[in-house]
Amino acid sequence: MNNPNEINSNSSVLRGINTVPFKTRVRPYLIVAPALLITIGILIPFVMAIYYSLTAYTFRIPNSDFVGFRNWTRMFENPQFWNALKVTITYAFWSTTVEMLLGLGIAMLLGNLKNRFSRIMRVALIFPLMVAPVVGTIIWQLMLRSSVGIIDKLLNLLGIYGAQWGASHQTAMMTVVMIDVWINCPFVIILILAGIQSLPKSPFESAKIDGGSAWFNFRNLTLPMLKPGILIALLFRLMAALQEFSIIFALTKGGPGDTLMSLSVTAYTQGYMYQRFASALPLILVLWFLVNVVANIIVKAWRKAQYQAAGKDIEETHAKREKNASNQIIREGK
Amino acid sequence: MTARKRLTAILQNGGLAIYAVFALFPLLWMFILTFKSDAEMLTTTFVFTPTLVNYQQVFFHSDYLRYIKDSFIVSTGAVLISVLAGVPAAYAFARYNFKKKETIAFQILSFKFAPEILVVLPLYMLYRQMGLYDTYLGLIWVYQLISMPLIIWVVRGYFEDISVEIEHAAQVDGYPWWQIFFKVLLPLIKPGLVSSALLCFIFAWNSFTFPLLLAGIKIEPITVAATKYLAQSTVHYGQMAVAATCSALPSIIFAIAIQKHLVRGLSFGAVKG
Numbered sequence: 001m002n003n004p005n006e007i008n009s010n011s012s013v014l015r016g017i018n019t020v021p022f023k024t025r026v027r028p029y030l031i032v033a034p035a036l037l038i039t040i041g042i043l044i045p046f047v048m049a050i051y052y053s054l055t056a057y058t059f060r061i062p063n064s065d066f067v068g069f070r071n072w073t074r075m076f077e078n079p080q081f082w083n084a085l086k087v088t089i090t091y092a093f094w095s096t097t098v099e100m101l102l103g104l105g106i107a108m109l110l111g112n113l114k115n116r117f118s119r120i121m122r123v124a125l126i127f128p129l130m131v132a133p134v135v136g137t138i139i140w141q142l143m144l145r146s147s148v149g150i151i152d153k154l155l156n157l158l159g160i161y162g163a164q165w166g167a168s169h170q171t172a173m174m175t176v177v178m179i180d181v182w183i184n185c186p187f188v189i190i191l192i193l194a195g196i197q198s199l200p201k202s203p204f205e206s207a208k209i210d211g212g213s214a215w216f217n218f219r220n221l222t223l224p225m226l227k228p229g230i231l232i233a234l235l236f237r238l239m240a241a242l243q244e245f246s247i248i249f250a251l252t253k254g255g256p257g258d259t260l261m262s263l264s265v266t267a268y269t270q271g272y273m274y275q276r277f278a279s280a281l282p283l284i285l286v287l288w289f290l291v292n293v294v295a296n297i298i299v300k301a302w303r304k305a306q307y308q309a310a311g312k313d314i315e316e317t318h319a320k321r322e323k324n325a326s327n328q329i330i331r332e333g334k
Numbered sequence: 335m336t337a338r339k340r341l342t343a344i345l346q347n348g349g350l351a352i353y354a355v356f357a358l359f360p361l362l363w364m365f366i367l368t369f370k371s372d373a374e375m376l377t378t379t380f381v382f383t384p385t386l387v388n389y390q391q392v393f394f395h396s397d398y399l400r401y402i403k404d405s406f407i408v409s410t411g412a413v414l415i416s417v418l419a420g421v422p423a424a425y426a427f428a429r430y431n432f433k434k435k436e437t438i439a440f441q442i443l444s445f446k447f448a449p450e451i452l453v454v455l456p457l458y459m460l461y462r463q464m465g466l467y468d469t470y471l472g473l474i475w476v477y478q479l480i481s482m483p484l485i486i487w488v489v490r491g492y493f494e495d496i497s498v499e500i501e502h503a504a505q506v507d508g509y510p511w512w513q514i515f516f517k518v519l520l521p522l523i524k525p526g527l528v529s530s531a532l533l534c535f536i537f538a539w540n541s542f543t544f545p546l547l548l549a550g551i552k553i554e555p556i557t558v559a560a561t562k563y564l565a566q567s568t569v570h571y572g573q574m575a576v577a578a579t580c581s582a583l584p585s586i587i588f589a590i591a592i593q594k595h596l597v598r599g600l601s602f603g604a605v606k607g
Contacts, residue, residue, distance in 0.1 A: 045453055078452070130536055132542065139363075139578060142364070144573070191605055235602075243450065243451075287451075289349045
């Protein structure tokens with residue numbers, strides 16, 4: 001699989017590609033090859049997915065007759081698909097919004113407070129992020145159970161009885177979003193906190209002299225400078241939220257009814273549980289398309305924010321690399 | 335003014351405290367549950383006679399250790415392969431200029447963002463045909479989608495932080511390439527490498543979708559096994575809590591160990607914390 005021999009021969013540090021012999025020119029490709037081969041092997045199915053979405057393949061009756069766009073047109077006619085799309089977007093919207101706002105707030109608090117409590121919390125807050133999402137969901141499921149759980153007991157004290165949480169149409173979405181926030185908010189917090197800690201001091205000192213209000217400083221100084229970090233957090237969270245599978249699956253398997261049937265969960269149910277492989281594929285290809293569109297928008301915004309916020313503060317190589325990087329994403333998206 | 339300052343401090347600490355309860359209480363509650371016997375499970379809240387019977391049951395009278403072993407083998411294998419193939423690649427991305435460099439690097443990163451279900455459904459079919467279904471190798475391979483992009487992108491950033499002059503100096507002194515790599519570069523990137531490897535381990539350990547669809551009969555990582563505990567007709571909540579606690583423990587310990595480098599790892603090098 002990986003072949004360390006490929007990186008032997010002398011590895012001098014290169015500049016000026018045109019003047020070097022062929023052997024040294026291919027060297028970087030050889031060094032990258034093992035990593036690329038290992039990961040690209042996994043990508044074969046990706047191409048297969050597009051092909052099989054045009055066939056009548058099922059796991060039970062393997063039949064790769066070409067049926068054109070039948071699976072696709074059926075999907076677009078199926079209200080299940082539109083519901084799945086709605087659920088996916090609703091879920092991603094709410095979980096990401098709450099995580100970003102709460103994350104920003106808590107990061108600001110942690111950045112402001114310099115006491116021991118906040119220092120301990122900086123470490124302890126990452127614990128939920130490190131627990132497997134499935135395990136985190138199970139913990140919440142136990143807490144929310146009326147028999148063993150503690151939350152119902154607390155709510156009873158307040159005079160609230162019989163909350164259904166994941167089992168009710170009205171509250172199922174709220175419940176999974178809450179669990180998602182519990183798991184992933186620390187991600188947003190530590191990314192934004194890192195941004196806060198690397199803020200330059202001088203603009204804030206001059207703002208103090210000018211005597212602007214705290215809100216004014218936040219909106220016109222802190223936020224623009226934090227924007228690149230915020231956008232990175234948003235990018236990662238939104239992409240993951242659109243694809244979220246394990247939390248929903250572990251909590252309700254998509255139920256009750258089709259309340260939580262997101263694109264991922266629907267594709268799993270169709271393709272794996274019902275073994276209707278070919279008809280599940282268009283669902284996830286749509287999801288993949290959605291994720292790409294969203295990623296492109298955010299990466300563009302991030303690139304702009306980097307230029308505006310960084311000025312000359314960020315080292316040049318870093319900025320250059322990220323510029324290249326975002327170019328690539330945009331190009332690939334087209 | 336001082337009164338106002340004190341009020342802000344109280345509000346800020348209070349806000350943080352509320353979030354802390356939300357974030358940490360579930361974990362604490364689960365830990366408490368591990369010491370509760372089945373008999374007291376439904377009748378008591380915090381006051382009960384602690385017992386270790388749940389731990390005994392889970393470790394000596396269930397398949398739990400087998401799940402842990404499976405998780406451990408698959409996660410370690412995945413990280414090892416990613417490190418062996420990924421670190422040289424990271425070096426090439428950091429130091430060489432070659433055509434399509436950024437395209438290839440981004441191709442590798444994009445694997446991280448492909449919907450897992452999209453990869454895994456066709457892979458399920460392919461694995462069945464290739465005999466990789468429900469094997470260690472099959473899982474280790476698919477976990478490369480989690481660990482390889484992370485290792486390459488994070489370690490690349492650390493290589494880029496090292497001045498080229500150091501390498502030149504070592505070359506001028508006549509050291510062969512492998513001595514430069516192992517004696518000069520490796521010690522310099524070690525914190526970054528160790529932290530990204532541990533983060534990969536955590537992600538692989540926590541992975542659920544891949545093992546759910548590509549394994550689960552002979553090989554059953556704890557994340558998949560944990561959901562089965564819930565589905566049983568008589569649920570032993572205490573034992574479930576033990577299983578959950580023990581599966582979360584390695585991740586939390588590793589996370590504390592790599593705390594300083596966590597931001598860089600989690601953002602794939604996009605945010606240098």
